[in-house]
Amino acid sequence: MTPGAFALFVDAWVLAVGACVGSFLNVVIARVPKGRSIVAPPSSCPRCGKRIAWYDNIPVLSWLLLRARCRSCGLPISARYPLVEVLAALLVFAVWKQLGLQGSTLGFAAFVCALLALTFIDLDTWLLPHQLTWPLLALGLISPLWNAELSWMEAGVGALAGFGVFAAIALFGEKVLHKETMGWGDVWLLAAIGAWLGWPALLPVVLLSAIQGSVVGIALLLLGRGPAEKERAERERLAQEMAAAQPASPPATEPGATAATELGATAATEPGATAATEPVSTESAAQLDTDDDWVPPPHALPYGPFLALAALETLLAHDAIVKLFYAVFGKLAA
Numbered sequence: 001m002t003p004g005a006f007a008l009f010v011d012a013w014v015l016a017v018g019a020c021v022g023s024f025l026n027v028v029i030a031r032v033p034k035g036r037s038i039v040a041p042p043s044s045c046p047r048c049g050k051r052i053a054w055y056d057n058i059p060v061l062s063w064l065l066l067r068a069r070c071r072s073c074g075l076p077i078s079a080r081y082p083l084v085e086v087l088a089a090l091l092v093f094a095v096w097k098q099l100g101l102q103g104s105t106l107g108f109a110a111f112v113c114a115l116l117a118l119t120f121i122d123l124d125t126w127l128l129p130h131q132l133t134w135p136l137l138a139l140g141l142i143s144p145l146w147n148a149e150l151s152w153m154e155a156g157v158g159a160l161a162g163f164g165v166f167a168a169i170a171l172f173g174e175k176v177l178h179k180e181t182m183g184w185g186d187v188w189l190l191a192a193i194g195a196w197l198g199w200p201a202l203l204p205v206v207l208l209s210a211i212q213g214s215v216v217g218i219a220l221l222l223l224g225r226g227p228a229e230k231e232r233a234e235r236e237r238l239a240q241e242m243a244a245a246q247p248a249s250p251p252a253t254e255p256g257a258t259a260a261t262e263l264g265a266t267a268a269t270e271p272g273a274t275a276a277t278e279p280v281s282t283e284s285a286a287q288l289d290t291d292d293d294w295v296p297p298p299h300a301l302p303y304g305p306f307l308a309l310a311a312l313e314t315l316l317a318h319d320a321i322v323k324l325f326y327a328v329f330g331k332l333a334a
């Protein structure tokens with residue numbers, strides 16, 4: 001095998017491994033928010049419950065061969081499964097191309113995969129589970145063990161500063177404004193990012209996430225309704241049906257009643273009538289501490305995906321971003 005062919009073979013192998021990890025991330029995204037095991041039972045069709053055979057569970061290829069339909073029940077399989085697999089493959093490949101064969105490559109591959117899973121979990125549930133953010137923070141704090149470019153000081157200060165800045169914003173919102181400005185999941189995620197990338201990366205991460213979050217938020221406002229609002233409208237319609245069916249709200253401690261309370265709280269707000277920063281409703285505003293009862297305000301966006309995106313950009317396109325940063329701010333200062 002010539003060196004060129006060998007390099008191609010290794011690249012293909014990295015892409016394939018990344019896609020397989022993406023397949024596992026699909027399981028993480030579906031199960032971790034529900035507190036279910038990510039090891040057992042094996043994957044089954046979410047619609048008919050039939051076990052998925054290994055030959056129908058090959059990343060991306062099976063979805064294409066099955067033409068996006070379950071072999072057993074024939075119902076559509078979401079394009080999100082192959083999307084997560086492709087994204088994982090590309091991100092792992094990008095880390096490999098950037099860092100090559102060295103100690104930090106495997107660590108950063110795990111880091112980008114965790115960010116990918118957290119992004120989709122936050123989009124689905126508006127939560128960043130501690131089961132993922134805390135281990136990610138712990139690994140980041142010990143990552144100088146395998147990442148020679150990162151000092152213990154940079155990792156430790158990065159975690160503390162990341163936590164401190166967002167915790168201050170969250171506490172200011174809760175205690176002074178009595179609004180949720182920053183979720184605690186975002187606080188832990190920025191702490192983890194600070195540990196993995198070191199404190200010098202925090203300013204670009206915070207700036208990039210804020211700028212891109214604002215651009216997307218404004219675009220969704222201008223376009224009228226984003227996908228999140230469509231889902232919201234659907235939930236409100238359901239809530240009104242449920243409210244009509246059972247007028248008395250059952251105690252929130254009963255399982256199943258939580259869903260009704262949550263949907264009821266959603267119905268209490270009118271979409272579009274309140275600005276994104278307004279408290280959602282008296283009912284849910286009083287329960288801001290418990291994430292379970294929190295209802296996204298109209299036009300709100302989860303912040304986790306933008307933090308993850310900014311961290312990925314800072315890790316994978318660091319030099320280009322620093323150049324752009326100085327090009328823009330250098331001109332402003334001159």
Ligand SMILES: [Zn+2]
Nearest residue numbers: 045048070073
């Ligand atoms: Zn099925």
